[in-house]
Amino acid sequence: MFCNNCGNELQGNQAICPRCSAPVLGRYVQPNRIERHLTVLGILWIAYGVLHVGGGLAMFFVRMFVFGGVWSPPGAPFFVGTILHAVTVFLLVTGFVGLFAGIGLMRAELWARPLIIGLAILSLLNVPFGTALGIYTLWALVGGNSATEYERMSAARA
Numbered sequence: 001m002f003c004n005n006c007g008n009e010l011q012g013n014q015a016i017c018p019r020c021s022a023p024v025l026g027r028y029v030q031p032n033r034i035e036r037h038l039t040v041l042g043i044l045w046i047a048y049g050v051l052h053v054g055g056g057l058a059m060f061f062v063r064m065f066v067f068g069g070v071w072s073p074p075g076a077p078f079f080v081g082t083i084l085h086a087v088t089v090f091l092l093v094t095g096f097v098g099l100f101a102g103i104g105l106m107r108a109e110l111w112a113r114p115l116i117i118g119l120a121i122l123s124l125l126n127v128p129f130g131t132a133l134g135i136y137t138l139w140a141l142v143g144g145n146s147a148t149e150y151e152r153m154s155a156a157r158a
Contacts, residue, residue: 034149037140038105044133045102045116048123052095059088094119108154117141 002009005022015024063084067073072081098119104112120137123130140146 032149032153033144034140034146034153037136038108038153041116041137041140042102042106044136045098045105045119048130048133049095049098049100049102052091052098054095056088056091056095059084059091063088094122108150108157110151110154113141113147113150 003017003020003022004025006017006020008017008019010017010024016022017024063069063071070081071085072078097115101112101115101119105116116137120134120141122134123137124134125131126134141150
């Protein structure tokens with residue numbers, strides 16, 4: 001058991017916390033490592049997805065209104081259009097998958113954890129924010145016994 005006020009670990013028979021002198025009310029269970037990071041990760045992945053979708057839509061807007069409906073800028077080599085098209089598709093796909101997986105992660109869905117881990121590996125190449133988010137995600141969802149904790153949380157929320 002833990003104190004509701006300060007989080008100090010208590011013995012089962014203590015009625016008052018020895019650290020802060022607060023009365024022990026019921027039972028307080030300290031959240032596990034995954035629970036502490038799950039909501040933050042979900043919000044960050046939703047924000048990352050929104051940024052990617054916004055970037056993909058901006059590139060599509062540039063194609064339509066600046067380049068006159070073609071993917072390649074005037075006078076550019078032929079492969080530039082292919083690269084711009086591929087980047088736009090990549091941004092849109094990873095953005096929508098990030099949004100979807102971030103929502104699933106916040107709900108502790110079983111399918112969301114492996115999907116977010118895959119996106120985290122891809123995002124490591126997106127310096128600096130994607131790299132930071134990828135490292136944080138991999139640290140939170142892969143380290144220790146996080147798979148077991150996540151499955152337990154998912155089963156409890158179902």
